[in-house]
Amino acid sequence: MRKGMPKGCHHNGAGGEMTGKLKSGRMVVEGSYAAAHAAAMCRPDVISAYPITPQTHIVEDLSQFVADGAIDSKYINVESEFSALSALVGSSAAGARTYSATTSQGLALMHEVLFNAAGMRLPIVMTIVNRSMSAPINIWNDHQDSVAERDAGWIQLYTEDAQELVDTTVQAYLIGEDPDVSLPVMVCMDGFILSHVFEPVELLDQEKVDEFLPQFSPVRALDPENPESFGMFVDPEYYMDFRYLVEQAMDASRQKIADAARKFESAFGRYYGGLIDTYHTDGAEIILVAMGSLVGTLRDVVDDLREKGVSVGLLKIRAFRPFPIDEILKVVARAKVVVVLDKNISLGTGEGAVTTEIKAGLYDSGSDIRVPVMGFVVGLGGRDIPVGTVQRIVEKAKTVAESGVSGRSEFVDLKHLRV
Amino acid sequence: MTLPYAPIGKPGSSVANKTGGWRIFIPVFNAELCNGCGTCETFCPEGIVHKIEGGDTFIADYDYCKGCGICARECPKDAITMELEEK
Secondary structure (H helix, E strand, O other): OOOOOOOOOOOOOOOOOOOOOOOOEEEEEEHHHHHHHHHHHOOOOEEEOOOOOOOHHHHHHHHHHHHHOOOOOEEEOOOOHHHHHHHHHHHHHOOOOEEEEEOHHHHHHOHHHHHHHHHOOOOOEEEEEEOOOOOOOOOOOOOHHHHOOOOOOOEEEEOOOHHHHHHHHHHHHHHHOOOOOOOOEEEEEEOOOOOOOEEEEEEOOHHHHHHHOOOOOOOOOOOOOOOOEEOOOOOOOOHHHHHHHHHHHHHHHHHHHHHHHHHHHHHHOOOOOOOEEEEOOOOOOEEEEEOOOHHHHHHHHHHHHHHOOOOEEEEEEOEEEOOOHHHHHHHHOOOOEEEEEEOOOEOOOOEOHHHHHHHHHHHHOOOOOOOOEEEEEOOHHHOOOOHHHHHHHHHHHHHHHHHOOOOOOEEOOOOOOOO | OOOOOOOEEOOOHHHHOOHHHHOOEEEEEOOOOOOOOOHHHHHOOOOOEEEOOOOOOEEEOOOOOOOOOHHHHHOOOOOEEEEEOOO
16 A cells, blocks of 8 residues: 555555455546556456556555565566666566566567567556656647557557457467467556546456456467577578568467457457547548547537538557558448548658558559548647647648548647747 | 577577687688697687697687687787688
8 A cells, every 4th residue: 555545545446455365346546556467367467567657556556566566566666767677578588477667668668578578478468547748748648659669569459448459468468478479468558537537437356357368378488498599690591580570470460459348348348449449430431540448539529520421430440560551451442531630650751650651552552542541640749639629620621521622631730939 | 400599598609609710810820830838828818829739739619719809919929820711
C-alpha cells in the first residue's frame, strides 16, 4: 500500500489486498490498476519495469502484488528502462513469460533493446502508457512514443478504454506466444486519459484466464543441459533472411490477432474488432480513422452527426503493427473521403504516420480505389480534442467529399501560432 | 537451406567461421631470426599464434589470422614481416 494511504482505502479503488488472491469482478478502478491486474492474471514469471509518469501506478501496483504475495512473479528491480527490457530479454530467452510497462522517454531508452527482443523472437508483453516525446518535455498523452518505434518488429495494439486494455493484454500473450508469431507485443493505452481515470472495469477471474491462456511454451529456450547461443552475430550471408523471417511472422500475426479477439469473445463475451473495428461505416461517405481513446470521442461525434443526416462512419485501428491495410481498404473502398486523426507527427513529412501509411496502401493496392485522404495532426502533448474540433474537421471533409481533392495534412487547434 | 526462426546457434560454432579470409596482409615468420621468446603469441588478439610442433619457433594459424600485424610490430627480433597476400 502506498505511503499515507489508510488501510482498505487503496488509491486504486479496489481495496487493499494484503495477501492471497486478487479480487475479480466488476468494480470501479483506476486504469493503471486494471492494467496491473490484467498483467497479474497472465501469471508472468518475470516482471521488470522502471517507473515513469504516467506509467508509474502500474509498476507500483504490480510490485505491491508481489510484495503482498498475491502473485508469484519474480520482480527484478533495475536502474533504467534499458535494463528493464534487457532483463526481460534474458528471462524470455530462458523460457519465462515476461511483462513490462513504460512510456515516452523510457520507451525511447529501450530503443536498442526493442529491436533485439523482436529479432530474437521473444514474446515479451509490454504496456505502453502513451505519452509525448521531449523536447519540450511534457508528460501528457499523444502516440509519438510508440509510433516512433513502429519499425522495431513489435506488434502494436491500441486500446480505447480500460476494459479493452485489460482484455487486449490477455490476448497479447496468446498472439505473441503463438509459435508462428513468436514476437513481442506492445499494448498501448493513452496516458492519463486511460491510465489515471477511474472506470467500471470487469477485472478478470484467474481461473477463466488460465483456461483462455495456456502456459508459455517457447519454440526454443536456453537450457544448461543443451547449451545454445541466442541473438548470435550474423553476417551479410544471413542477416537479410532473418529480417525477412520477422516480417513473415508479423504477417502471420494478422490472423492470430483476429483469432485471439474471437476466442476472447467466446470465453468472456467481449469483442473490440480484430485488426480494426468499424462503427457505422456501411455506406458512409466520410470515414474517420483513429487509434486509442480518441475513438470514444469519435463514436459520440458519429452518433450526433448521423442524427443530423451526415453520412459519417468510424474506423478504429486496433493493430498499428502489423498495419491492417487490407482491412482498411475494404472499409474505405466506397467512401468519398477518409479523414485520419493522427496523435503523432512524422516530422519532415508534415503528417502523422497513419495518414502516410493509408495513402501508401491505397496507391499500392493494385485496386482501382481512389479516395482522397485528409490528414489531421491532433492532440499532441495532451491538447484536448473536443467534439467541436472534430465537427469542424468533418465540415472540411464534406467539401473534399464533393470535390474529390484533398490538400496537405494540417495541424489542428494550434493556439499560439497560425497555420 | 532452411534457417531457424531466430538467430540461435551452438556454442563454439565460431570455429567453423574461418576468418583468415578477411586478411589482406599475411605475417611471414622467419624461423632463422626467431629466438623463441613468445612475444608474438602473447600479443596475438586472436590467440592463434603458437609454437611450431616439435620446434622452438612460432607460426600463426592462417585459418583464423586476420592479418592485423600486431605480432610483426611487437617482435623484438623483426622476425615477422607483413606481406601483401595475393589470393
